[in-house]
Amino acid sequence: MTETKFCSKCGEKIDIEAEICPKCGVRQALPASVKKEKKEPWLAALASFIIPGLGQLYTNQSFGKAALLFCTFWLILPWIYSIYDAYKKAQEINESL
Numbered sequence: 001m002t003e004t005k006f007c008s009k010c011g012e013k014i015d016i017e018a019e020i021c022p023k024c025g026v027r028q029a030l031p032a033s034v035k036k037e038k039k040e041p042w043l044a045a046l047a048s049f050i051i052p053g054l055g056q057l058y059t060n061q062s063f064g065k066a067a068l069l070f071c072t073f074w075l076i077l078p079w080i081y082s083i084y085d086a087y088k089k090a091q092e093i094n095e096s097l
């Protein structure tokens with residue numbers, strides 16, 4: 001079951017992460033859970049170092065990606081990638097604020 005919200009203008013039921021209402025095209029305010037906030041790159045890297053994929057979740061990336069990294073970290077390369085990627089993504093988020 002996917003979460004839904006309602007368009008602020010026409011009241012159409014839309015996907016929780018949708019930025020624009022498919023019916024009237026009005027831009028929607030993002031819910032608090034998706035809202036961008038400042039992330040600590042070192043914390044993201046540390047999270048992925050301890051649990052591969054955790055840094056991805058911390059930086060609002062998809063659960064599938066986090067799960068994939070978690071399941072393949074023993075190959076070492078995905079582990080290193082998850083640390084690097086989490087750090088980089090946190091920087092990107094901060095830059096886009």
Ligand SMILES: [Zn+2]
Pocket residue numbers: 007008009010011012021022023024025026
């Ligand atoms: Zn609408």
